Amino acid sequence: MGQSAGFAEGDGHFGIDKRGYLTFKLTQSTTDSQILFYVKKTLGFGSVSLQSKLSNTHQYRVRDKNNLITIINIFNGNLKTKAKIDQFKLFLEAFNNKYETNILFIRFRYIVSQKDDIQFSKSLAYLINGYVTYVKSYDGYNTVVNHRAITTIFSSLIGLFQQDIKKVIAYSTMSQLGMMVIAVGLSSYNIALFHLVNHAFYKALLFLGAGAVIHAVADNQDFRKYGGLRAFLPLTYSVMLIASLSLVAFPFMTGFYSKDFIIESAYGQYYFSGTAVYFVSTIGAMFTTLYSVKVLYLTFLTNPNGPLINYKHAHEGDIFMSLPLIILAVFSIFFGYITKDIFIGLGTNFFIDNSLFIHPSHEILLDTEFAVPTLFKILPLIFTVSLSILSLVLSEFIPKVLTHFKLSRFGYNVFGFFNQRFLVELFYNRYITDLVLKLGGQTTKVLDKGSIELIGPYGLEKGLVSLSKNISKLDTGVITSQ
Structure with missing residues (x-):
């Protein structure tokens, strides 16, 4: 889940960790870790820790709901590619499911940031799943x-x-x-x-x-x-x-x-x-x-x-x-x-x-x-x-x-x-309904009452009766004694 909902923007990452926490992570090399401390000081929240001694990296992490909303709004107006927007949407949906917030309201900041009218209309139509019409011409x-x-x-x-x-x-x-x-x-x-x-x-x-x-x-x-x-x-x-x-x-x-x-x-x-x-x-x-x-x-x-x-x-x-x-x-x-x-x-x-x-x-x-x-x-x-x-x-x-x-x-x-409704029903019944009914009749005749019955209960019954008759023929009815 964390893999699919993740989103990277530079070295930043929105995702869900193994324990189900929604997190924002910002990673830098240890030599540049002062950047992370500066981000923490500027925003006033989050934590900075050593991520891995082997990779020699530090990580800035945010998990709190309100702080995550602040981070989301920072990134929300700066996503330009469809892939990033789609991945970001997955994270927002997970965020909405957990905290019952309004994704549409959160995403609206990105929509209104579009300067081009065509892109604005496309984005807004995409935002509410087609309830707003977007047409390039009349x-x-x-x-x-x-x-x-x-x-x-x-x-x-x-x-x-x-x-x-x-x-x-x-x-x-x-x-x-x-x-x-x-x-x-x-x-x-x-x-x-x-x-x-x-x-x-x-x-x-x-x-x-x-x-x-x-x-x-x-x-x-x-x-x-x-x-x-x-x-x-x-x-x-x-x-x-x-x-x-x-x-x-x-x-x-x-x-x-x-x-x-x-x-x-x-x-x-x-x-x-x-x-x-x-x-x-x-x-x-x-x-x-x-x-x-x-x-x-x-x-x-x-x-x-x-x-x-x-x-x-x-x-x-x-x-x-x-x-x-x-x-x-x-x-x-x-x-x-x-x-x-x-x-x-x-x-x-x-x-x-x-x-x-x-x-x-x-x-x-x-x-x-x-x-x-x-x-x-x-x-x-x-x-x-x-x-x-x-x-x-x-x-x-x-x-x-x-x-x-x-x-x-x-x-x-x-x-x-x-x-007769422009004879539409006459045409429909004569050339479509009748054809479908005939096809259904043949299907019933050949399959339902034919091959399926032969391999189903009826066929099994007939097979067992025939087998039992053949077995009974092996018995001559004569009892011999030694």
Whole structure:
């Protein structure tokens, strides 16, 4: 252990001796031992002794915890090679395990001593094991952002063509996760965390509201067989309306303060890829509006489409089901407004401990807040309101347009394509799952029920039976006497 944890810097050595003591040793020849006494006098601690008469050397040694920390801090800003840093880290980990100190705090002095920005970012990312992103250019961010923008649209489109109320909400969650990772790709970790917390409230409210509806209609999850439930479930309708408004980022709802800010942040990058992600995210938000209106309309507003018995027994839940809905509804309205300045306000000290570190070159809050044109700030809202009105008008006043489209061959293919999740599962099941199952079947047939059984208990049994039969044949059954 002492060998692996040791670290040498000149004639100095951090290590663990055979008895498990953490020590710092500084060795000099006996002729130069005055240097060691000078070090001891200057520092005010440690001991100097003759190390070996044969090698003619003296040694300065430190074992005390507080004194070791002083020595560590002396060396901490002067280690330049990766090998030395890695060996030094081993010693610090051993030090931390024994004394339960904070290695990260001890090592931070070395990190901030780096003069070069690139080396600073590399070292800081290495320090906290990748929780701080280091990218030389925006290419790495663009890759993350573009993929997550596609995820947002992908999930929104799938959710739009589902008929299971819980599936729609689940795919909505995937879409919002895409939004969060877009923020991460923009290096806006505080915005991503803000949206995560906001999203937790209104998405939990949607799931609980859907559960209340399913409970009221005899566990039926197909919202095509709902309709007209507003009169039977007024509280559930109210809270799901609040949650849906927050989901589509309607102004001054909780979701508005984080979701819209993520979309604006993409435009605030002032890169072509950022602008492209802005429009892709806006399109994803449009589909979010469509499936939110679809769920509300088919569940609560349209004519009843379910069996009569479901409406006879439809009822609100008891206080234990209703109280969480009310609490989450309050948070879905007010939480974003109350905590915006805490999470993403300029000058907030919520992350003052650098638990979320954003490199200054990636800071975009100012540009997002003050430099994005007003048109691009309100464009998602314009699309949200316009599509909500359009979808309600089509559903309520000219439903035949939607019916004819769905019954046409083109509409049937479009609906099937998105309902079956872009046929990804069909491809996966046909060309991957089936192949793996067939391979597993052959493996079972040849090995589990074949060769393994022959050399296992079954084979042993058959072998013993065959052997005993052959031995019994040696007996003729005739007893001879002399």
